[in-house]
Amino acid sequence: MSTKPTKIAIIGSGTIGLSFAALHLTKNPSCKVMILDSRPDLQEYVSQNLPGYLIDTDQISCIERLSFARDVEEAVREADIVQEQGPEDVNFKTGIWPEIEKHAPADALFWSSTSGIPASEQSQNMVDRSRLVVCHPYNPPLVMPLLEIVRSPETSDEIVERTLKYWRALGRTPVVVKKECVGFVANRLAFALLREASSLVSQGIVDVHDLDDIVCSSMGPRWAVAGPFKAYHAGGGEGGLKSFMDKIGGTVQKCWDASDEDVRRGNINVGEAWQEDICKQASEAYGVADTAERDRKTRKVLEAVQS
Amino acid sequence: MSTKPTKIAIIGSGTIGLSFAALHLTKNPSCKVMILDSRPDLQEYVSQNLPGYLIDTDQISCIERLSFARDVEEAVREADIVQEQGPEDVNFKTGIWPEIEKHAPADALFWSSTSGIPASEQSQNMVDRSRLVVCHPYNPPLVMPLLEIVRSPETSDEIVERTLKYWRALGRTPVVVKKECVGFVANRLAFALLREASSLVSQGIVDVHDLDDIVCSSMGPRWAVAGPFKAYHAGGGEGGLKSFMDKIGGTVQKCWDASDEDVRRGNINVGEAWQEDICKQASEAYGVADTAERDRKTRKVLEAVQS
Numbered sequence: 001m002s003t004k005p006t007k008i009a010i011i012g013s014g015t016i017g018l019s020f021a022a023l024h025l026t027k028n029p030s031c032k033v034m035i036l037d038s039r040p041d042l043q044e045y046v047s048q049n050l051p052g053y054l055i056d057t058d059q060i061s062c063i064e065r066l067s068f069a070r071d072v073e074e075a076v077r078e079a080d081i082v083q084e085q086g087p088e089d090v091n092f093k094t095g096i097w098p099e100i101e102k103h104a105p106a107d108a109l110f111w112s113s114t115s116g117i118p119a120s121e122q123s124q125n126m127v128d129r130s131r132l133v134v135c136h137p138y139n140p141p142l143v144m145p146l147l148e149i150v151r152s153p154e155t156s157d158e159i160v161e162r163t164l165k166y167w168r169a170l171g172r173t174p175v176v177v178k179k180e181c182v183g184f185v186a187n188r189l190a191f192a193l194l195r196e197a198s199s200l201v202s203q204g205i206v207d208v209h210d211l212d213d214i215v216c217s218s219m220g221p222r223w224a225v226a227g228p229f230k231a232y233h234a235g236g237g238e239g240g241l242k243s244f245m246d247k248i249g250g251t252v253q254k255c256w257d258a259s260d261e262d263v264r265r266g267n268i269n270v271g272e273a274w275q276e277d278i279c280k281q282a283s284e285a286y287g288v289a290d291t292a293e294r295d296r297k298t299r300k301v302l303e304a305v306q307s
Numbered sequence: 308m309s310t311k312p313t314k315i316a317i318i319g320s321g322t323i324g325l326s327f328a329a330l331h332l333t334k335n336p337s338c339k340v341m342i343l344d345s346r347p348d349l350q351e352y353v354s355q356n357l358p359g360y361l362i363d364t365d366q367i368s369c370i371e372r373l374s375f376a377r378d379v380e381e382a383v384r385e386a387d388i389v390q391e392q393g394p395e396d397v398n399f400k401t402g403i404w405p406e407i408e409k410h411a412p413a414d415a416l417f418w419s420s421t422s423g424i425p426a427s428e429q430s431q432n433m434v435d436r437s438r439l440v441v442c443h444p445y446n447p448p449l450v451m452p453l454l455e456i457v458r459s460p461e462t463s464d465e466i467v468e469r470t471l472k473y474w475r476a477l478g479r480t481p482v483v484v485k486k487e488c489v490g491f492v493a494n495r496l497a498f499a500l501l502r503e504a505s506s507l508v509s510q511g512i513v514d515v516h517d518l519d520d521i522v523c524s525s526m527g528p529r530w531a532v533a534g535p536f537k538a539y540h541a542g543g544g545e546g547g548l549k550s551f552m553d554k555i556g557g558t559v560q561k562c563w564d565a566s567d568e569d570v571r572r573g574n575i576n577v578g579e580a581w582q583e584d585i586c587k588q589a590s591e592a593y594g595v596a597d598t599a600e601r602d603r604k605t606r607k608v609l610e611a612v613q614s
Contacts, residue, residue, distance in 0.1 A: 116558055138525035139542065146524035173524035179512045182565035183558065186525045189503050189518075191562045193526075194535050196499035201536075205486045211496075212534025217453035217480035218445035218493045219500075220530030221612070225604045227519025227527070228501050229508075233589040234596030235446065241589035245582060251423055251490065253577040255498045258489035270560040275552060282540040282548035289541030297532045297612055304607035305528070 006031040006166075009069070009079040009104075011096065012086035013037040013046060016113055019142040020083060022053035025062040026142075027170040034067045036075035043068055053142055072096065076104040081166070083135070085113035093122040101126050109162060111135040115187065118180035119152035130156040133163055135174070136184055143295045145173040145302065148184045199262045201281070202274035208281035224305055312337040313473075316376070316386040316411075318403065319393040320344040320353060323420055326449040327390060329360035332369040333449075334477040341374045343382035350375055360449055379403065383411040388473070390442070392420035400429040408433050416469060418442040422494065425487035426459035437463040440470055442481070443491055450602045452480040452609065455491050506569045508588070509581035515588035531612055 006028060010021050013035045021033050039045060046066075054062050069075035076082050082100050086092050093112065100110065110132045112122055123129040134150035141147075147167050151160055160176060167174035177185055197211050206214065222231050229241060236244030245252070268274055313335060317328050320342045328340050346352060353373075361369050376382035383389050389407050393399050400419065407417065417439045419429055430436040441457035448454075454474050458467055467483060474481035484492055504518050513521065529538050536548060543551030552559070575581055 116561075138529070144525055144529070146521060148521070173520055175513070175517045175520050175524075177513055179510070181507070181510070181512050183562035185507055185513055185518065186521050187558070188507060188562050188566060189500050189522065190526045190535065191559050192503035192566055193496050193500045194539065194559070195563055196496050197535050200488070200492055200495060203486070203488070205488050206482070206484055206492055208536045210482045211492065212537045213480055213482050214453060214455070214492050215496065215530045215534040216532070216612070217482075218451055219497045220527065220532070220534070221605050221608045222445070222451070223522045223527030224531045224608050225523070225527070226601055227522040228497065228504050229515045229585070229589050230519045230593055230596070232501065233593050234598050234601060238595055240586065240593070240596070242586040245577065245586065249577040251494070252498050252501070254423075255490035255495050256502055256576070259495060259499055269563070270552065270556040278536070279547070279549040279552060282536050286537055286540050286547070288545055289537070289547070291541050294533055294541060297614070298528050300611035300614055301528045301531050301608050304611040305523070305604055307604070307607055 005065075006080045007078050008033045009075040009082045010035045011037075011072075011075060011082065011084040011100075013039075013042065014085065016085045016137065016139065016141065017083075018046065018050055019053055019140040020085070020113065020137070021066065022050060022062070023142045023170070025065055026054060026057045027172075029061070032065045032067070034069050034075055034079070036069040036072065072099045073103040076100050076108065079104055079108050081109045081111065083111045083113065088114060088117060090117055090121055093117055094125050097122055097132060098125045098127070101128065101131070109133075109159065109166070111163065113137060113141075116183060118150065119155060120180055123152060123154060129154040131159060133159055134184075135163065135167075136186075138186055140291075140295065143298050143302075145171070146186060147172055147174040148177050148186060149174050150177040150180060150184055152180060195263060195268055196259055198274060198278055199259065199266050199268045201278055202266050202268065203262065207285075208278060209285040212285075221301075224301055312339050312372075313387045314338070314385050315340045316382040316389045317342045318344075318379075318382065318389065318391040318407075320346075320349065321392065323392045323444065323446065323448065324390075325353065325357055326360055326447040327392070327420065327444070328373065329357060329369070330449045330477070332372055333361060333364040334479075336368070337372075339372045339374070341376050341382055341386070343376040343379065379406050380410040383407050383415065386411055386415050388416045388418065390418045390420065395421060395424060397424055397428055400424055401432050404429055404439060405432045405434070408435065408438070416440075416466065416473070418470065420444060420448075423490060425457065426462055427487055430459060430461060436461040438466060440466055441491075442470065442474075443493075445493055447598075447602065450605050450609075452478075453493060454479055454481040455484050455493060456481050457484040457487060457491055459487060502570060502575055503566055505581060505585055506566065506573050506575045508585055509573050509575065510569065514592075515585060516592040519592075528608075531608055 008024050010017050024031050024033050112134050119132045119134050123132040133155045136148040138144040138146040149163055164174050232244045233241040315331050317324050331338050331340055419441050426439045426441050430439040440462045443455040445451040445453040456470055471481050539551045540548040
């Protein structure tokens with residue numbers, strides 16, 4: 001990044017866009033953020049909702065560095081970074097990138113926050129497809145350190161490097177996903193566990209609240225400190241993951257086989273019979289979720305891991 | 308529990324047994340622990356290894372309250388709790404419980420730390436099968452709060468209630484698993500994610516270290532604070548988990564379908580081709596694991612969640 005203030009265009013200011021705006025404004029204290037969004041009450045909406053994201057920071061400085069654009073050209077023409085989180089609609093994405101490309105500086109970074117439309121699809125109408133890369137956050141981006149940097153076969157190494165450098169300077173954890181795949185990595189992992197959780201609950205083995213308690217008191221804190229491979233590598237002692245698999249592999253395979261059979265028998269697919277009861281249990285157990293409390297504790301957990 | 312010091316017999320003093328001994332001695336400051344183990348160097352082994360578990364506590368008091376038994380009768384005859392973590396071998400378990408039952412007081416609690424042999428199998432030679440319940444820890448039990456209390460169809464409600472009461476008094480998180488199932492719950496969940504992780508790494512989408520970084524910077528800290536159902540319930544806003552599934556369900560199903568296909572195509576089963584490279588990557592990334600550092604951080608994470 002240059003020593004001049006970074007200029008960031010935020011295209012689409014839903015909850016993800018606002019959280020990213022707040023992240024840039026708070027962690028990059030000289031940057032300027034310009035928001036483009038088609039909602040008619042944009043300025044009112046932002047001034048009502050953004051302050052909730054600006055915790056432990058100089059709110060006035062943040063808001064002074066924020067502005068609004070009337071159109072794509074105004075939003076991106078001086079931008080160092082264009083970060084898009086518009087509708088999850090291929091036509092929207094393929095339509096807007098050529099327009100952004102036309103008006104933005106030649107060295108501006110182009111990032112999409114999409115959770116599922118890969119850069120290779122989004123970039124199909126661009127002149128220089130090497131400029132686009134997906135930066136997929138884990139919600140909310142202001143709190144969670146992860147950014148999945150999902151490159152397309154066209155994305156250039158230089159774009160990836162500059163993208164990593166920016167996020168690392170902000171204290172985030174950008175991780176390169178080397179090949180585009182359905183759902184990228186974090187959601188694929190989390191949804192795999194969600195399916196198994198749903199299968200076990202649907203069999204009456206545990207209820208929703210107890211299952212959550214199990215995760216919070218075991219693999220949650222474990223994986224906050226060491227991911228699954230590192231954790232099982234430690235579990236294998238001096239012989240590492242190989243010893244772990246040699247010793248426990250039989251049990252692992254029995255669990256996988258049982259899971260496959262149970263998922264098949266219980267028809268654990270979206271919209272099937274199991275889903276209604278689990279949603280009902282979640283609603284009864286938790287009512288309306290308090291994300292402020294969750295985010296406060298998550299920040300403390302992340303600080304504890306760093307300490 | 309009575310107001311007299313609780314007397315606990317630890318049958319089998321491998322790493323799980325020692326960690327449990329340390330847990331009782333440190334969190335239940337008046338209890339007495341008697342260890343039975345067939346290893347010939349038992350006392351030397353315990354005196355060398357136990358102090359490493361006795362952190363931030365009065366080590367001398369702990370060691371004064373520890374003794375060793377010569378046989379099952381001596382170990383259990385005055386025990387309030389008999390906690391077994393011998394070999395994971397059905398014959399060992401079905402052989403020892405009738406002997407324990409014969410010598411222990413009529414109201415002693417019988418707990419097995421097994422990770423996979425359910426109480427209904429272990430208890431088959433007992434006179435009163437209602438007395439046995441599985442208390443499966445998440446390793447190491449001294450650090451991780453979870454205990455899966457896996458009841459058999461025979462286990463009595465009273466035994467379950469007294470078991471929960473003891474663990475809660477020690478500040479742990481005992482969770483009742485209502486039906487015996489392969490692998491119980493925590494391992495089933497963790498292994499489901501491990502399989503997906505192995506599948507994604509084996510495809511070259513991410514490497515082992517990057518996958519761990521993804522988990523540590525996203526679902527790890529999230530699930531330390533709120534389990535998967537609670538987390539997605541919050542993700543659905545006011546409509547909760549139902550809204551989440553209505554909005555994101557299509558993406559979830561696409562991920563599940565892709566995972567099934569990838570696991571099948573990559574033959575992600577124990578001992579197949581993928582395993583060697585992943586074990587090699589783990590070894591290169593992590594060398595010999597530092598569990599002391601992991602446990603220190605995990606304690607801080609757990610404190611952060613409580614705060």
